[in-house]
Amino acid sequence: MTQSALIEFLSSTFDGFHVHVDSERERADIVLDRPPFNIIAMTQRDALRQVFEALDAHDDVRVIVLRSEGEHFSSGGDIKGFLEASPEHVSKLAWNVAAPARCEKPVIVANRGYTFGVGFELSLACDFRIASETTRYALPEQNLGQIPGSGGSARLQKIIGITRTKHMVMRAKRISGATALDWGIATECVADVELENATQALVDELRGFSPLAQRTAKKLINDNEDAPLSVAIEMEGHCYSRLRSSADFREGVEAFHGKRKAVFHGE
Incomplete structure (x- = not known):
């Protein structure tokens, strides 16, 4: 639509x-x-x-x-x-x-x-x-x-x-x-x-948070509700790794070091 x-x-x-x-x-x-x-x-x-x-x-x-x-x-x-x-x-x-x-x-x-x-x-x-x-x-x-x-x-x-x-x-x-x-x-x-x-x-x-990180966190938490701990930790690691390459993560890190508020775009 x-x-x-x-x-x-x-x-x-x-x-x-x-x-x-x-x-x-x-x-x-x-x-x-x-x-x-x-x-x-x-x-x-x-x-x-x-x-x-x-x-x-x-x-x-x-x-x-x-x-x-x-x-x-x-x-x-x-x-x-x-x-x-x-x-x-x-x-x-x-x-x-x-x-x-x-x-x-x-x-x-x-x-x-x-x-x-x-x-x-x-x-x-x-x-x-x-x-x-x-x-x-x-x-x-x-x-x-x-x-x-x-x-x-x-x-x-x-x-x-x-x-x-x-x-x-x-x-x-x-x-x-x-x-x-x-x-x-x-x-x-x-x-x-x-x-x-x-x-x-x-x-x-x-x-105020990254839309991409928010989407990732929600899905990860929902999907892991019934997962064994080892599987949940593994999935968290994969999601963390994927977010490391995002523009939002780079913006977050640069804003932290620049002592300014991050501006996220969900990418």
């Missing part, structure tokens, strides 16, 4: 969310806006995947932010939609929700209020989770006689371990943003009024 086609697609009207690209700040926002609880419809999941992929290919975007309008991030999915969806559609849910993890660019999610079900699963697929003190994370599917179906329990177990995952999944327990920070789920936990400031600060921080 050409850049003009990407821009036209991203300016479309989407069901349950909208997209805003700020080229000057190199930031793109995907904003859930189905008040009051930002319920995520079945068809919306596929549209969200397409938008993440489009923003990943957008030349003016360095960092993607997923956030919401209103006091809640999302209370979860459209329950009735699960009964109406075809088995083929349901089989694609985890792939759609994993779109933030597949993006080469950094993805930040800003959570506040209810962050339940697929809202939590989408958040877990992002690279950085900034939680407001009002945030309540939960995977409540046991209340419906079901389990998380889009990677929720699997991703959560990687982060917090089997005991705490059973507490949240098998008992459908909610935890606060502060607890999520303590458990390693959230990157930061801030006052609700500071959520946007904290998000923009992280965007600006990430923009």
Whole structure:
């Protein structure tokens, strides 16, 4: 898809969310806006995947932010939609929700209020989770006689371990943003009024690094999550070696010795 086609697609009207690209700040926002609880419809999941992929290919975007309008991030999915969806559609849910993890660019999610079900699963697929003190994370599917179906329990177990995952999944327990920070789920936990400031600060921080080094680090860390230590170290060495020949690395070294701020171009 050409850049003009990407821009036209991203300016479309989407069901349950909208997209805003700020080229000057190199930031793109995907904003859930189905008040009051930002319920995520079945068809919306596929549209969200397409938008993440489009923003990943957008030349003016360095960092993607997923956030919401209103006091809640999302209370979860459209329950009735699960009964109406075809088995083929349901089989694609985890792939759609994993779109933030597949993006080469950094993805930040800003959570506040209810962050339940697929809202939590989408958040877990992002690279950085900034939680407001009002945030309540939960995977409540046991209340419906079901389990998380889009990677929720699997991703959560990687982060917090089997005991705490059973507490949240098998008992459908909610935890606060502060607890999520303590458990390693959230990157930061801030006052609700500071959520946007904290998000923009992280965007600006990430923009200061080499896009090439950022892409390499994200893929390396994701790919090595299940790798044996020896394999992970080997892959890290290969990536390190490849980056040594990049223009960004040369710029970084020259800026360090010249006592100036590096200007990276992703090459």
